Amino acid sequence: MAEAKATVRTMDSSYHKLLDEDTRPVPESYRRDSPIEPGPTRITIDRYTSQEFFDQEVEKVWKRVWQVACHEDDLPGVGDYVPYDIAGMSFLVVRTGENEIKAYYNACLHRGRKLRENRGKAATELRCPFHAWTWNIDGSLRQVPCQWDYPGLEPEKESLPEVKVGRWGRFVFINPDPDCEPLEDFLGDLPSHFELLPYERRYKEAHVAKVIRCNWKVASEAFMESYHVIATHPQILLGGAHDVDTKYDVFGNYSRAIRCGALESQGLPEWDPLPADGKRRVRHPLNGWVYEATDDGLVRVTTPKGQTGLFTPNAEPVEGELGDVNPHLCDWVGGLQLPQSDFEKAMAERAAKDDRKNQTHPRVAYAQMQREVLRSVVPSVADKIADIEFSSVFFTLFPNFHPWGSFNRIVYRFRPNGRKVDECIMECMYLAPIPEDGEYTPASKIHWLGVDDDWTDAPELGMLAKVFNQDVRNLPYVQEGLHAMLLDEWIERP
Numbered sequence: 298m299a300e301a302k303a304t305v306r307t308m309d310s311s312y313h314k315l316l317d318e319d320t321r322p323v324p325e326s327y328r329r330d331s332p333i334e335p336g337p338t339r340i341t342i343d344r345y346t347s348q349e350f351f352d353q354e355v356e357k358v359w360k361r362v363w364q365v366a367c368h369e370d371d372l373p374g375v376g377d378y379v380p381y382d383i384a385g386m387s388f389l390v391v392r393t394g395e396n397e398i399k400a401y402y403n404a405c406l407h408r409g410r411k412l413r414e415n416r417g418k419a420a421t422e423l424r425c426p427f428h429a430w431t432w433n434i435d436g437s438l439r440q441v442p443c444q445w446d447y448p449g450l451e452p453e454k455e456s457l458p459e460v461k462v463g464r465w466g467r468f469v470f471i472n473p474d475p476d477c478e479p480l481e482d483f484l485g486d487l488p489s490h491f492e493l494l495p496y497e498r499r500y501k502e503a504h505v506a507k508v509i510r511c512n513w514k515v516a517s518e519a520f521m522e523s524y525h526v527i528a529t530h531p532q533i534l535l536g537g538a539h540d541v542d543t544k545y546d547v548f549g550n551y552s553r554a555i556r557c558g559a560l561e562s563q564g565l566p567e568w569d570p571l572p573a574d575g576k577r578r579v580r581h582p583l584n585g586w587v588y589e590a591t592d593d594g595l596v597r598v599t600t601p602k603g604q605t606g607l608f609t610p611n612a613e614p615v616e617g618e619l620g621d622v623n624p625h626l627c628d629w630v631g632g633l634q635l636p637q638s639d640f641e642k643a644m645a646e647r648a649a650k651d652d653r654k655n656q657t658h659p660r661v662a663y664a665q666m667q668r669e670v671l672r673s674v675v676p677s678v679a680d681k682i683a684d685i686e687f688s689s690v691f692f693t694l695f696p697n698f699h700p701w702g703s704f705n706r707i708v709y710r711f712r713p714n715g716r717k718v719d720e721c722i723m724e725c726m727y728l729a730p731i732p733e734d735g736e737y738t739p740a741s742k743i744h745w746l747g748v749d750d751d752w753t754d755a756p757e758l759g760m761l762a763k764v765f766n767q768d769v770r771n772l773p774y775v776q777e778g779l780h781a782m783l784l785d786e787w788i789e790r791p
């Protein structure tokens with residue numbers, strides 16, 4: 298084993314050097330640096346644990362911010378509608394015309410019943426299930442049964458109250474604040490990062506949702522940084538990413554993270570090569586311990602000095618000298634394994650064929666493999682995409698929307714589960730390119746997982762399901778740990 302190299306890295310300079318070496322023209326947006334210097338800061342624990350703070354978020358954030366309510370694939374036809382529930386509020390998003398979408402408070406003006414609790418299609422009216430007050434889908438009042446009992450009622454004044462709607466890239470945003478800025482101003486120059494393959498040319502291929510027992514910001518923040526990869530997804534570092542060094546930039550209401558990947562790590566120890574079997578045998582990059590699935594569903598862990606132990610996929614010791622191992626790697630090799638997705642198969646086929654990988658930098662070769670896979674779907678753009686855009690590029694649009702960069706399909710949304718400070722809803726969508734010459738079928742509904750379900754119960758996520766298991770395993774324990782910190786001595790720390 299070689300000594301770890303102690304190097305102070307300035308990602309900005311190494312990043313810009315990479316852009317100069319790119320094999321394709323780099324979009325100008327990728328050359329922009331953060332106008333402010335990101336850096337660590339201290340915040341108080343109550344932001345994640347206090348109902349009072351949560352209630353302030355409802356008033357100051359959720360009632361006043363542009364937020365993604367749904368995707369246009371959720372309401373393809375006139376009269377299609379989808380409820381959007383957020384922090385105890387509910388809105389009903391309705392396609393009212395071929396190119397018109399409106400959003401109403403999801404409440405009947407009579408006694409306040411929610412107008413719709415589930416999504417629906419091709420409605421010509423919105424009739425309340427309680428006493429049948431009925432509105433046209435454009436929000437105007439159509440009918441009040443026994444209207445003679447409401448002598449003062451002026452139907453033209455009883456339209457459903459609307460909230461503002463904005464659209465970007467087939468995502469439908471709403472903002473309950475009638476005085477809000479236009480969505481375009483709120484987004485700033487975020488769209489300039491998606492010019493080659495804009496979201497207008499994507500469809501919703503998969504949509505999986507799950508309640509997680511943590512504050513919505515605990516979950517959201519776990520998906521806007523790469524620092525956790527080294528501990529939570531060690532297999533990724535040894536599987537091609539090689540480094541967690543990431544460039545973070547903040548521009549107005551959004552942030553951008555770029556982990557270039559396939560760079561030679563300057564911060565990790567170097568280990569002798571392990572015979573490749575990334576799903577059944579991996580090595581932890583920091584301590585070199587090898588995790589290997591056994592035929593009887595357990596995990597054998599072996600240290601570089603030869604100590605061993607046998608564990609369940611949940612990291613509980615069964616036998617042997619070792620008694621304390623990494624739970625993420627036990628689940629990775631020992632938990633349920635999914636078959637490869639179509640994308641993973643295509644990448645594996647390219648990897649098997651690709652003779653360039655030995656002749657050029659792995660980062661460039663990896664980008665080229667992805668271009669080849671994309672070429673069969675969007676041939677007009679595949680060759681133009683810069684190497685840098687095939688890195689791990691992920692954005693956070695305040696407060697809770699996380700589209701990955703360029704061609705990447707992943708989009709996350711995190712939101713509170715009702716008014717519960719300790720629970721949130723995590724959603725993962727795949728926004729795949731609309732094939733230039735073929736048919737495609739958008740996901741017809743959200744696949745809800747139970748709070749204790751494994752992400753591998755959503756095989757449409759492919760290998761990412763296993764990665765989510767690792768991420769999400771941490772989150773309830775972060776929430777519990779934050780509550781455990783609620784001692785005066787912690788609160789009073791500077």
Ligand code: FES
Pocket residue numbers: 405406407408409410425426427428429430
């Ligand atoms: S509550 Fe809707 S009609 Fe009465």
Ligand SMILES: [Fe+2]
Pocket residue numbers: 519520525526529530764768
């Ligand atoms: Fe992660």
